[in-house]
Amino acid sequence: MNKTRTSIVDIAHAAGVSKSTVSLVLQGSPLVNEKTREKVNALIGDLGYVYNRGAANLRQSKSKIIGIVVNDLTNSFFAELAVGMDMMVQSAGYVQFLAHSGESVDRQREVISSMRENGIAGLILSPARGTEASDIKPLADSGIPVVLVVRNVPGAKVSTLLSDNYTGAKAAIRHLISLGHRRIAFMGGFVDTAVFGERLRGYRDALVEANIPFNEKFVIHSAPSRAGGAAAVERMMVFAERPTSALCLNDAVAFGVCDGLRSNNIEPGKGFGVVGFDDVIEAKTAVPALTTVSVDPQGMGQRAAQLVLKQINAGQTDPESIVTSVRLVVRQSCGAPVKQLEELA
Amino acid sequence: MNKTRTSIVDIAHAAGVSKSTVSLVLQGSPLVNEKTREKVNALIGDLGYVYNRGAANLRQSKSKIIGIVVNDLTNSFFAELAVGMDMMVQSAGYVQFLAHSGESVDRQREVISSMRENGIAGLILSPARGTEASDIKPLADSGIPVVLVVRNVPGAKVSTLLSDNYTGAKAAIRHLISLGHRRIAFMGGFVDTAVFGERLRGYRDALVEANIPFNEKFVIHSAPSRAGGAAAVERMMVFAERPTSALCLNDAVAFGVCDGLRSNNIEPGKGFGVVGFDDVIEAKTAVPALTTVSVDPQGMGQRAAQLVLKQINAGQTDPESIVTSVRLVVRQSCGAPVKQLEELA
DNA sequence: CTGTTAGCGCATTCAA
């Protein structure tokens, strides 16, 4: 009901001490008399005093607020990411401004500037598509640590957390090999993207590592879409010696591959092993019966939060862009996992 | 790089005016000379000045920050809710502290108190299970508007946004009637919960409204679970005159009903109309082929945000608890909708 | 139209 919150002077007055003494009590300083401390704490309790962190922030010109802007909270991947960040941020005694950019760079810009005005100590950004280095440069230049997650921003000289496509692809192939597969295809995508290159390299290296010769024919290019996946299967069907499983560029392709298999009367998972990267997460809800290679979003969120916190405490933003990769793991979604080769129909 | 942000005095000095003048420019006050304004704005631009909202907040002892705490951001329903709030909050020029309580009342308490210290102007809370009125009382008493969403907190005298089960059930039954159904069952649940009572009442009233006699036998009690739904179907199968469709207490039951139907060789949607309330949202991703009655989470979030904002502007928190119901709408999820009666097999 | 003065609530020297 009180229009004006009670402040340290109020309780100082009530306790018959000066406000500096109260301030010391609040900070748990050891150099204050035990009896005074108790009296003050008692007053704090029943006067309903609440610490005004804003005033403290102003005085010390630093804050315990972290800005987090996510491009699509609706996407469960990013929601989990946010939850992971939340855990670290809270347990470090910080609070977070969290905003949703909805893939709009304009909105993102507004939100970031608003956060800046509000004095954030650091920013974690999962950039909207089309974000440019200039969008984050002013922040970084003013000494506020910025960490990018999930997506890269070319030219931005800030720490970035991306998934490790190479190792992920390797893990997927090892998984298939461990199940007995030896003729493994790589489906979807074209050579022009970085992601394709990294994943294909992982695919090839894992094969070589297992003494399975790399077969150019088994890399079946197609559009990185559901339709593309189905098309890739059709092209595979004419092979004399067909693969028994495939790693797909992403989950959209993987779903398409399942479509294509079914229309050839092959049951995915049972008749043919399918593993996809978990990129097009929107689709995940539609066809859950798939083995995927994916990053643990909560873990990634936690790492991102740790990174900013570290930089905040070090009082220094990274001088150069540092790309850190997050491990990808093979996960069985609910539904039919890839079977041992011998069990295939 | 600057350790100390440039402030209004800096740009006042550079422009050769006083800081109050700069302040007026910042607020877009009309009572400042056009030329002075331009000069100031120019300086603001190239000195890289950023407004310190924290200082302003301190001075005016009010803020443009809204606290939002959600019990489970991982659940896409709540994520959408948060996005809806985000939209309103941002477009009203506010920023939001958003935290995830993970259904922990302890964590929720910590988070709320932290937000309070940081000077939020209002709070939107989707309470963790077990939240008590005492958890929000201090906040409300200190004059900070609180709005509860999705779940009720008994005894809390604050505005609360809940879904309108009665009208939702009515809408569902009207929908089925409009498709030609006349023998409609109500499946799942027991009489001891409020939700069951409200939905059953809507079911009955909608039937009566359409001059369809209410048939006690068609209310088939069962556990409010997937297994319960399947069991309900089994009990229905022995009826001489079987229903042609059913409204289910929630989506878990609805999925169970689909299970039960299939094991009796009836195709849900085609052979029998199934409508479920969209409660157990976690399950939604698993079996999307269902017609559901549900609240639009983004819309609910927007309404919640509007409510707090209104109360903030009115400078007054609701003296009494006000429960507002959010309309439930019948939605066709992707997949087979309920068919016209004549089309049933 | 613009400058002066006086705090908002707190932390931080420096004395006492």
Next chain:
DNA sequence: TTGAATGCGCTAACAG
């Protein structure tokens, strides 16, 4: 061990 004085960056009267 505690108190007095000072200022963080800003707004709000009130003068000029």
